Amino acid sequence: MANQFYSKRNLQFLLYEVFDTESLTQYNYYQDHARETFDMVLDSAEQISEKLLKPLLTEMDRKEPQLVDGKIKIHEGMFPILKKFGEDGWINAGFNYDEGGQQIPSTVLSSAAFIFQAANYSSSVFPFLTSGAANLIRSFGSQELKDTFTPKMYTGDWQGTMALTEPDAGSSLSDITTTAEPTENQGVYKIKGQKIYISAGDHDGCDNVIHLMLAKIKGGPSGAKGISLFVVPQKRTQNSELISNDVITAGVYHKMGYKGAPIAHLMVGSNDNTFGYLVGEPHKGLSYMFQMMNEARIGVGMNATAIGTAAYYASLEYAKERPQGRVISDKDITKPQVQIIRHADVKRMLLFQKAVVEGSLALLTQCSMYADLASVTEGEEREHYHLLLDLLTPIAKSYPSEMCCLTTSAAVQILGGAGYTTDFPVEQFYREARIHPIHEGTTGIHGLDLLGRKIIIKNGKSLQLLVAEMLKTIEKANSIDRLKPFAQKLQVYLGKADTVTKHLLSLASKDLEIFLSDATLYLELFGIMTISWQWLVQAIKAEEALLAGATGNDFDFYQGKIFTLRYFYEYELVKIDSLMKRLLSEDNVTVEMEAGWF
Numbered sequence: 205m206a207n208q209f210y211s212k213r214n215l216q217f218l219l220y221e222v223f224d225t226e227s228l229t230q231y232n233y234y235q236d237h238a239r240e241t242f243d244m245v246l247d248s249a250e251q252i253s254e255k256l257l258k259p260l261l262t263e264m265d266r267k268e269p270q271l272v273d274g275k276i277k278i279h280e281g282m283f284p285i286l287k288k289f290g291e292d293g294w295i296n297a298g299f300n301y302d303e304g305g306q307q308i309p310s311t312v313l314s315s316a317a318f319i320f321q322a323a324n325y326s327s328s329v330f331p332f333l334t335s336g337a338a339n340l341i342r343s344f345g346s347q348e349l350k351d352t353f354t355p356k357m358y359t360g361d362w363q364g365t366m367a368l369t370e371p372d373a374g375s376s377l378s379d380i381t382t383t384a385e386p387t388e389n390q391g392v393y394k395i396k397g398q399k400i401y402i403s404a405g406d407h408d409g410c411d412n413v414i415h416l417m418l419a420k421i422k423g424g425p426s427g428a429k430g431i432s433l434f435v436v437p438q439k440r441t442q443n444s445e446l447i448s449n450d451v452i453t454a455g456v457y458h459k460m461g462y463k464g465a466p467i468a469h470l471m472v473g474s475n476d477n478t479f480g481y482l483v484g485e486p487h488k489g490l491s492y493m494f495q496m497m498n499e500a501r502i503g504v505g506m507n508a509t510a511i512g513t514a515a516y517y518a519s520l521e522y523a524k525e526r527p528q529g530r531v532i533s534d535k536d537i538t539k540p541q542v543q544i545i546r547h548a549d550v551k552r553m554l555l556f557q558k559a560v561v562e563g564s565l566a567l568l569t570q571c572s573m574y575a576d577l578a579s580v581t582e583g584e585e586r587e588h589y590h591l592l593l594d595l596l597t598p599i600a601k602s603y604p605s606e607m608c609c610l611t612t613s614a615a616v617q618i619l620g621g622a623g624y625t626t627d628f629p630v631e632q633f634y635r636e637a638r639i640h641p642i643h644e645g646t647t648g649i650h651g652l653d654l655l656g657r658k659i660i661i662k663n664g665k666s667l668q669l670l671v672a673e674m675l676k677t678i679e680k681a682n683s684i685d686r687l688k689p690f691a692q693k694l695q696v697y698l699g700k701a702d703t704v705t706k707h708l709l710s711l712a713s714k715d716l717e718i719f720l721s722d723a724t725l726y727l728e729l730f731g732i733m734t735i736s737w738q739w740l741v742q743a744i745k746a747e748e749a750l751l752a753g754a755t756g757n758d759f760d761f762y763q764g765k766i767f768t769l770r771y772f773y774e775y776e777l778v779k780i781d782s783l784m785k786r787l788l789s790e791d792n793v794t795v796e797m798e799a800g801w802f
């Protein structure tokens with residue numbers, strides 16, 4: 205079993221050297237904090253991960269949740285973990301003091317989540333689902349809903365979920381058919397329908413499950429405009445007792461990875477006895493749910509990055525120890541074999557992983573900073589951060605999700621035959637990475653969101669803001685000798701990306717289907733540009749530290765950053781050329797191909 209599963213040094217580099225997380229303490233909301241409290245949060249996450257989460261990584265993969273007598277039974281090792289998450293206040297750590305929270309910035313909390321996820325992804329999801337669900341109630345629900353549900357969610361006694369997907373409505377949520385019928389009690393509705401793939405939708409590690417569920421009020425507008433949001437508890441309170449709310453667990457899914465988490469199929473109101481409580485106003489459910497989905501999307505990018513990071517360190521450790529073959533220039537058979545990390549091709553696979561996971565973590569930390577700044581600033585400044593975060597969300601979700609399927613594959617490859625066996629953890633990481641391009645909106649849907657919506661809204665203002673941020677980084681890097689060539693290269697590719705964007709937008713008014721047919725490739729191009737920018741951002745700090753005379757481990761760390769920048773620009777940034785060629789092509793083969801010709 206690999207020992208290192210993440211790099212504390214890298215996390216600290218991002219939080220304190222690159223993004224200056226401490227500067228958040230100048231705002232009232234975070235004024236009680238300092239680097240010491242942030243470090244305490246991260247140290248505590250590391251301790252819990254090492255003591256409780258990591259030892260269960262393989263166990264939870266082998267002993268999946270089971271449906272027994274209508275109840276999903278999870279691995280019993282999860283019980284103390286769930287208790288700990290509740291007792292230590294992880295679920296509401298970011299919320300206000302008067303709600304029992306600790307007002308910790310999401311930049312710090314998402315870094316702590318990254319540590320949990322890298323240690324054991326399945327076990328990390330429970331508290332964050334509850335946190336997101338509770339956040340929806342506190343943001344949009346009535347005082348009564350807040351008082352009824354959130355306290356026990358914060359302690360972890362009650363699990364929270366997001367219940368959107370149905371058998372005939374996955375990507376297309378406007379097609380949901382779960383219904384809500386008003387009762388004589390205002391705000392209380394009878395709910396009927398079914399929900400599938402609901403993460404933590406039922407399990408025996410909690411007393412109740414609080415579903416934040418989308419349904420359509422009968423007689424309301426059709427499509428997405430008719431969707432409302434409800435709190436639908438698994439059990440409701442009657443005379444101070446918890447009784448069944450007719451939410452039945454019809455099944456538990458058996459999955460290729462992420463096996464420790466219980467994913468439920470739920471039947472709602474089969475006996476006409478499910479009550480749901482309206483959150484906010486009728487028909488605004490999807491816009492409310494977007495708060496949780498956007499948080500979750502950044503979270504999914506982080507999950508993928510964390511799994512990719514754990515796989516990277518497992519393969520790095522192996523590559524340093526495994527002797528095999530000799531260096532190409534020295535084939536003397538009498539000499540001992542060299543460790544495989546000496547082979548350029550193995551270094552290429554390690555650099556690929558390092559470049560993707562550390563580049564992704566930088567982007568995700570940047571997004572969390574934007575989220576924190578958007579929550580504490582006002583007016584134009586607030587809008588500035590909101591627009592940047594909104595534009596970057598599909599990238600921050602999809603780039604790590606797609607790429608960590610490839611990086612975990614590279615980790616398996618580095619271990620050779622051993623990587624394919626269950627004796628080593630990399631095959632598990634490879635399987636666990638695969639969910640991320642699917643849930644919280646598939647990559648295809650995020651491509652459509654980026655090209656069809658995000659870069660157009662407000663007359664392209666978000667894109668202008670992002671380009672301005674990139675140009676600021678380019679300008680800074682241009683003043684540092686060693687980084688000048690990279691700054692110039694990024695500028696050239698920024699121009700190429702602009703050509704592609706303008707070309708695609710010119711198609712929008714002519715043929716919508718052609719305009720959006722390669723939205724996923726545009727998302728890929730945008731992802732590479734964004735991560736290239738994030739590598740230059742990191743390299744500026746690394747080179748400054750090297751110029752200031754960093755030595756020893758620090759020298760190695762910063763030098764590693766510069767070499768990974770080199771790798772990214774040499775191997776990844778240039779992929780934009782082939783994407784550009786395709787995106788500027790007049791050939792519309794995917795649109796013109798017919799179903800019958802396959």
Ligand SMILES: Cc1cc2nc3c(=O)[nH]c(=O)nc-3n(C[C@H](O)[C@H](O)[C@H](O)COP(=O)(O)OP(=O)(O)OC[C@H]3O[C@@H](n4cnc5c(N)ncnc54)[C@H](O)[C@@H]3O)c2cc1C
Pocket residue numbers: 365366367368369373374375376400401402403404459462467639642643644645646647648649
């Ligand atoms: C392990 C797991 C956990 C999950 N957890 C939750 C949860 O907690 N809560 C919840 O509500 N849901 C959850 N989901 C559901 C998940 O969000 C959906 O599976 C996902 O949104 C895709 O929907 P779908 O499976 O119906 O696929 P579909 O929507 O049928 O998509 C199939 C394929 O078609 C493509 N496609 C679909 N529509 C279009 C289009 N208009 N244009 C181009 N391509 C398109 C998609 O990109 C995809 O490649 C979970 C799923 C899994 C597997």
